[in-house]
Amino acid sequence: xxxxxxxxxxxxxxxxxxxxxxxxxxxxxxxxxxxxxxxxxxxxxxxxxxxxxxxxxxxxxxxxxxxxxxxxxxxxxxxxxxxxxxxxxxxxxxxxxxxxxxxxxxxxxxxxxxxxxxxxxxxxxxxxxxxxxxxxxxxxxxxxxxxxxxxxxxxxxxxxxxxxxxxxxxxxxxxxxxxxxxxxxxxxxxxxxxxxxxxxxxxxxxxxxxxxxxxxxxxxxxxxxxxxxxxxxxxxxxxxxxxxxxxxxxxxxxxxxxxxxxxxxxxxxxxxxxxxxxxxxxxxxxxxxxxxxxxxxxxxxxxxxxxxxxxxxxxxxxxxxxxxxxxxxxxxxxxxxxxxxxxxxxxxxxxxxxxxxxxxxxxxxxxxxxxxxxxxxxxxxxxxxxxxxxxxxxxxxxxxxxxxxxxxxxxxxxxxxxxxxxxxxxxxxxxxxxxxxxxxxxxxxxxxxxxx
Amino acid sequence: xxxxxxxxxxxxxxxxxxxxxxxxxxxxxxxxxxxxxxxxxxxxxxxxxxxxxxxxxxxxxxxxxxxxxxxxxxxxxxxxxxxxxxxxxxxxxxxxxxxxxxxxxxxxxxxxxxxxxxxxxxxxxxxxxxxxxxxxxxxxxxxxxxxxxxxxxxxxxxxxxxxxxxxxxxxxxxxxxxxxxxxxxxxxxxxxxxxxxxxxxxxxxxxxxxxxxxxxxxxxxxxxxxxxxxxxxxxxxxxxxxxxxxxxxxxxxxxxxxxxxxxxxxxxxxxxxxxxxxxxxxxxxxxxxxxxxxxxxxxxxxxxxxxxxxxxxxxxxxxxxxxxxxxxxxxxxxxxxxxxxxxxxxxxxxxxxxxxxxxxxxxxxxxxxxxxxxxx
Numbered sequence: 001x002x003x004x005x006x007x008x009x010x011x012x013x014x015x016x017x018x019x020x021x022x023x024x025x026x027x028x029x030x031x032x033x034x035x036x037x038x039x040x041x042x043x044x045x046x047x048x049x050x051x052x053x054x055x056x057x058x059x060x061x062x063x064x065x066x067x068x069x070x071x072x073x074x075x076x077x078x079x080x081x082x083x084x085x086x087x088x089x090x091x092x093x094x095x096x097x098x099x100x101x102x103x104x105x106x107x108x109x110x111x112x113x114x115x116x117x118x119x120x121x122x123x124x125x126x127x128x129x130x131x132x133x134x135x136x137x138x139x140x141x142x143x144x145x146x147x148x149x150x151x152x153x154x155x156x157x158x159x160x161x162x163x164x165x166x167x168x169x170x171x172x173x174x175x176x177x178x179x180x181x182x183x184x185x186x187x188x189x190x191x192x193x194x195x196x197x198x199x200x201x202x203x204x205x206x207x208x209x210x211x212x213x214x215x216x217x218x219x220x221x222x223x224x225x226x227x228x229x230x231x232x233x234x235x236x237x238x239x240x241x242x243x244x245x246x247x248x249x250x251x252x253x254x255x256x257x258x259x260x261x262x263x264x265x266x267x268x269x270x271x272x273x274x275x276x277x278x279x280x281x282x283x284x285x286x287x288x289x290x291x292x293x294x295x296x297x298x299x300x301x302x303x304x305x306x307x308x309x310x311x312x313x314x315x316x317x318x319x320x321x322x323x324x325x326x327x328x329x330x331x332x333x334x335x336x337x338x339x340x341x342x343x344x345x346x347x348x349x350x351x352x353x354x355x356x357x358x359x360x361x362x363x364x365x366x367x368x369x370x371x372x373x374x375x376x377x378x379x380x381x382x383x384x385x386x387x388x389x390x391x392x393x394x395x396x397x398x399x400x401x402x403x404x405x406x407x408x409x410x411x412x413x414x415x416x417x418x419x420x421x422x423x424x425x426x427x428x429x430x431x432x433x434x435x436x437x438x439x440x441x442x443x444x445x446x447x448x449x450x451x452x
Numbered sequence: 453x454x455x456x457x458x459x460x461x462x463x464x465x466x467x468x469x470x471x472x473x474x475x476x477x478x479x480x481x482x483x484x485x486x487x488x489x490x491x492x493x494x495x496x497x498x499x500x501x502x503x504x505x506x507x508x509x510x511x512x513x514x515x516x517x518x519x520x521x522x523x524x525x526x527x528x529x530x531x532x533x534x535x536x537x538x539x540x541x542x543x544x545x546x547x548x549x550x551x552x553x554x555x556x557x558x559x560x561x562x563x564x565x566x567x568x569x570x571x572x573x574x575x576x577x578x579x580x581x582x583x584x585x586x587x588x589x590x591x592x593x594x595x596x597x598x599x600x601x602x603x604x605x606x607x608x609x610x611x612x613x614x615x616x617x618x619x620x621x622x623x624x625x626x627x628x629x630x631x632x633x634x635x636x637x638x639x640x641x642x643x644x645x646x647x648x649x650x651x652x653x654x655x656x657x658x659x660x661x662x663x664x665x666x667x668x669x670x671x672x673x674x675x676x677x678x679x680x681x682x683x684x685x686x687x688x689x690x691x692x693x694x695x696x697x698x699x700x701x702x703x704x705x706x707x708x709x710x711x712x713x714x715x716x717x718x719x720x721x722x723x724x725x726x727x728x729x730x731x732x733x734x735x736x737x738x739x740x741x742x743x744x745x746x747x748x749x750x751x752x753x754x755x756x757x758x759x760x761x762x763x764x765x766x767x768x769x770x771x772x773x774x775x776x777x778x779x780x781x782x783x784x785x786x787x788x789x790x791x792x793x794x795x796x797x798x799x800x801x802x803x804x805x806x807x808x809x810x811x812x813x814x815x816x817x818x819x820x821x822x823x824x825x826x827x828x
Contacts, residue, residue, distance in 0.1 A: 067525055078521045434518055434764065442518050445549045449496075450603030451517075451756050 002090065002143040003301065003327045004196040006136075008187075010180060010296075011050060012153040013202035015043065017177055018296035025169040025177035029185030030200075030298075037198070037300030038308040038344045044354035044373050045204045045316045048281055048292040052359050053203040053316065054149075055107055058083045060320035060335030062422060063357045068105055076106040079438030081333040083320045084109040084145070090329050093141040097128055098149045112141065123152040125160050129183040136190040152180055155206065156222055171210035172221045194302055197326060201319065202295035206281060211273040218267065220260050220277050272400040286358030287391065288371045288380040289401050293356050301326060304344060313375045314340055315354040334435060351375060353418050358383070372415045379415035386416055454538065454588040454719050455693070456655040460642060462635050463496060463546065464598035464676065465661035467688040472629040473636025479643060479659065483692030484700040484736050490707045490749040490772070491663050494684040495677040496599075498753075499662035499708065500551055504530045506712025506727040509752065509766070510823065516754045517677075517763040523552050528723070530712060531555035531590060537721050540584030543592035544576050546599060551592075557583070564596040569638060574645045581650050589651065595638055601631045602665060602675050612674050612757040624667035643692070656693035656718060658711075663687060669797070671759075678758035680751040680770040680779055681798050697738040704743040705774045706732065745774040748813075750820050760784065771817040778803075778813035780821075787814075 016022045019034060019041070046056035046063050055068040059080050067077030076082070084094060084107075094109045096116040102108065103117060113135065122128050132148060140146070159175045168178035184200070191198055209220035257278060264277055272289070281292060295316065303326060317337035324331045325339035343349040354373045358380075360366055369389060371380025376396055382388035390406040392415070406412060434442065446452060467487045471477050492502040493509055501514045505527050509515025513524035523529075531541040532555030542558035545551065553559035558580065562572055573593050580589055605627065610617040617624070639659055646657065664684045666673040676684040687708065709729035716723060717733045734740040752769045754762035760783040762768075770779040772792065779788040789803040789810050803810065 438521065439518075442520060445520060445547060446517065446756065448547050450599075450607055 001195065002092070002329075004140075004143050005087075005092075005145040005199070005323065005327070006148075006187075006191055006196055007145065007199045008148040008150060008184075008201075009054070010153055010200065010202050011149060011151045012155070012204065012206040013177070013296055014205040014208070014291060015041065015202075015294040015296045016290075017174055017208070018202075023174070023177075024171075025174040025181065026167070027177060027181040029181045029188065033184065033188060033198075033200070033300060034298060034309075035307045036193075037298055037304045037306065038310060040297040040314050040340070041309065041311045042313040042375065043201065043295050043297040043316060044313060044356065045202070045293045045295050046355065047357050047359055048204050048286070048288060049359035050102065050203045051105060052357060054102060055105065057201075057203070057316050057319055058107055060317050060333070060337040062317065062336050062355050064423070065336070068107075078441050079435050081437060082107055082109075083323070084147075086324065086329060086331065086333065087145050091143065093144045094147070095135060095140060095144055096147040096149075097122075097131060097135075098147060099151060102149060111147075121151065121158075123158065124150055124183040125152070125158075125179060129186065132187055133190055136187070142195075149203075150180070152176055153206070170212060170217055171208050171219060173206075173208045173210070193300065197299070197301040197323065199300075199319075199323070200296065200298045201316075204281075205290070205292045205294055207276050207279055207291055209277050211269070211276050213267055213269065213273070215267065218264070218277065270400060271402045282361065283366075284361070285367045285389075286369045288356045288358060288369055288373075288378070290378070290395075290399075293373070299323075299326070299344075305346075308344055310340075310343060312343060312349065313351050313354065313373070314343070315352065353415075355419070355422055356380065370419065372418045377411060377415065379412065381416075386419075453654060456589040456591075456651050457534070457539075457715060457719070458589075458591045458593070458646065458651065458655060458657050460593045460595060460639065460657065460659045461500070462595050462598070462639070462659060462661050464602060464663065464665040465632065465635060465688070466628070466664040466683065467661070467686050468664075468683075469625075469629055469632050470688065473633045473639075475640035476632075476636035476659075479639055479692065480690060480701065481699045482643075483657070483690055483696050483698060484702070485688060485690045486702055486704075486706055486732075486743070487686075487688045488703045488705050488774075489660075489687045489689050489710075490705065490746075490751060491661075491685050491687045492708055492751055493766075494663035494680065494751065494753050496546070496662045497550055499687075501529075503660075503662075503708045503711050504551060506530070506709055506725075506729055508709065508728070508750070511728075515752065516765050517756055519764075520549055523554075528725070529555055530715060531592070533716070533721060533723060534590045534719065537719065538587055539590045540580065540587040541590040542576070542580045542583075543594070544573065545592075545594045546596045550594065562594075562596070564600045569593075569595060569597070570641050573638075573642060577642075577645060577649060577651070588654075593642065595635055597635050597638065598628075598631050598665060601627075606674060610674060612672065612678075612759075615671075617674060618668040618671055621668040628665065628667050653694070656691060656696065659690040659692075660711075661687040673758065677753050678755040678760070678768070679781075680753055680768055682777075682792070682796070685751045685770070691736050696736050700738075702735075702743045705745040705749060705772075706730075706743070707746060707749045748773055748816060750817070752821075769817060769821050771813050771820065776809060776813065778810060778817055780817060789813075 045053045047053040051068055052063045055066045056063050059066050059082055066080055088109055094111045095113045096111040097118055098116055100117045153176055157172045157176050159172050160179055163175045163179040169175040211218050261278055264274060315337060318340050321331055321335055321337045322340040325341045356371045358369045360368060368383035369380045370383050378393040378395055378401060381390045391404050392406040392408060392412055393401040394405055491499045493499050497520045498509055498514055501512055501523060502508060505512040512527050513522040514520060535541045535555045541556050543556055545561045546564055548561040580591055663676045664686060665676055666683050669683050672678050710732050713727045713729050713731040714733050717731045735743045748771055750771055752766040754766040756763050760767060767782040770777055775793050777790045777792055787803045788801045790798040791802060
């Protein structure tokens with residue numbers, strides 16, 4: 001019998017707040033789980049927001065090959081297959097608790113539980129955790145893939161009373177991780193590891209507007225419950241008032257951020273601390289710092305060696321081929337990722353550069369960037385013009401990405417060559433290659449048109 | 453309130469047979485007819501996507517039959533732009549792959565063999581008016597009768613190299629005209645229906661063809677898509693509306709890429725995109741008395757069948773102006789040059805006469821073929 005798969009995405013969860021020295025939350029369950037499986041310390045997301053990232057994750061492809069760029073262009077390319085589809089073809093049953101927005105892009109399968117969609121702000125603590133446990137206790141058709149996308153860490157964050165004490169973390173974000181940990185523990189009690197593969201990861205990271213300075217903690221986090229109420233009211237704005245709403249919102253943002261900026265002037269802060277406090281993922285000038293693209297990845301299963309901590313860089317696009325490899329399903333789909341099983345087993349494994357993209361904004365044109373990350377360097381630049389907004393960081397000596405060393409032209413050139421090779425390969429494929437699946441779809445269409 | 457826009461595609465309609473339908477001839481009197489509109493790609497999927505993206509195939513991603521699913525993600529189609537600007541958008545197509553569903557509130561297809569469009573399309577118009585509520589409407593109706601008969605009476609009966617088809621050119625043309633008369637009745641019905649509906653006022657109706665249809669003029673062209681001769685690349689656009697000049701007909705050379713900027717101007721929508729086409733609205737409104745010929749226009753194709761099939765990339769290209777045409781067949785590496793004024797049927801290839809203009813055309817055409825797409 002094939003293994004079941006329990007796959008949980010903790011939206012916006014950062015790698016450094018899930019495991020490691022800079023974590024201030026209390027996570028006894030996560031700590032135990034890490035000891036039970038393989039934890040990847042340097043997993044790099046393909047993008048800084050949900051739709052691009054999960055599309056890459058579940059197609060195993062770089063974002064520019066999937067057809068998804070933003071909510072407006074919301075369909076997966078016809079010739080791109082998915083992790084879920086391969087599971088379906090191999091007899092898997094799908095269950096999920098998944099925010100409605102991610103169901104619109106043609107990525108998700110048909111889930112067998114009717115309550116699979118939920119509103120964006122339905123946290124584990126709001127009842128999602130109990131629903132998951134209830135579902136796990138019920139008789140699910142095997143083999144199953146149970147997919148959870150939890151938004152507890154997506155701003156605005158609502159921390160429950162139980163975890164509001166400062167001992168649970170330096171920020172609301174970290175307190176919420178403590179809360180999530182308690183649910184992870186309860187959920188895990190209902191997982192039979194003998195026949196289930198258990199995966200925790202995230203789609204992307206986020207800024208946490210709370211930093212520790214010599215004078216204490218400086219925290220610009222917004223109260224989550226109030227923010228959610230404003231957001232709910234805002235969603236009901238008639239479409240003709242949207243431009244006005246955007247204008248007012250931008251103005252308000254500007255005033256608030258200016259006030260925050262003034263507060264930071266009095267304190268000596270490193271560039272990365274300023275970013276955490278003052279920047280947002282939705283800013284017009286996009287960037288690809290580790291805060292937003294370095295995510296946790298934990299895989300636990302009966303074939304996974306316990307207490308395996310892997311520090312080598314891996315990519316979000318590697319998850320798809322890795323999981324298929326573990327459950328013994330042959331992957332016949334063209335993916336950019338590679339199976340991490342040899343790495344888990346301690347074999348020699350080539351580290352490949354991670355390609356990343358920023359996500360376009362919906363209402364206005366953002367200054368987008370694309371980039372490459374290796375264990376040594378981070379490089380990103382303007383999406384349309386390789387001579388603009390160039391960023392280069394030496395990750396070995398400057399892991400906080402404080403000092404832009406883009407004057408090192410030879411390294412910039414090397415990183416640029418990696419991007420060019422990836423794009424060239426794609427252009428050549430675009431022009432000349434048609435996958436079997438696409439060819440079948442084209443020929444079916446031509447037949448319909450009477451051109452067989 | 454922005455104007456309603458109704459595009460009615462008469463799939464495969466030839467510009468030179470329009471007068472074979474009395475009904476359509478009557479419609480022509482009600483608007484402005486452009487009967488020398490060069491289609492960039494003489495088959496439906498390619499042509500429609502050029503019209504609705506305002507971009508050639510290389511730029512929009514669909515320059516071959518096999519690239520039908522590859523409309524670039526960065527492209528904003530006309531329906532998407534209109535939807536963003538408050539329009540209710542709907543289409544009823546031959547198949548749902550003719551144009552992607554991006555930007556459509558209703559994106560549907562009919563069964564060309566079973567559905568009666570004389571009934572279906574008026575009902576669809578009603579449905580759209582109802583669902584649009586107070587929004588302006590963008591409708592795209594696909595009349596597929598010529599396609600249906602071409603498939604069932606020609607493609608299913610003759611192989612591309614069956615000489616009996618090419619030997620019966622006159623009979624084929626006669627059959628074609630009969631089908632076009634049916635199409636003419638359809639156009640009159642739709643026009644009448646719209647005139648009696650809520651769309652009567654503040655609406656522009658655009659009857660157009662995506663490509664012509666060969667009836668056996670040259671060996672290898674059973675229908676369309678094999679070459680870039682006039683019978684397949686010359687199409688027409690008939691505009692009818694309150695502000696559109698009536699009973700005007702022009703044979704000045706235009707291109708299907710001109711439609712996008714024209715419609716955007718008509719709807720007073722400004723997009724920050726440098727479209728290659730030219731806005732012809734001033735002519736349609738009678739502000740410019742004369743329509744100018746375009747200096748050059750381009751077409752390309754890659755056939756599914758015929759002597760040089762190339763479904764994965766274009767392999768036949770041409771450049772033309774109002775007087776001459778240069779055609780390049782990449783697969784046999786052959787050039788053809790025609791004097792369209794003296795030889796409108798393109799029967800005499802005068803490439804070997806080495807006219808000075810041939811070189812000029814050649815450079816322009818090769819530059820166009822080898823251009824880098826500015827859109828990723």
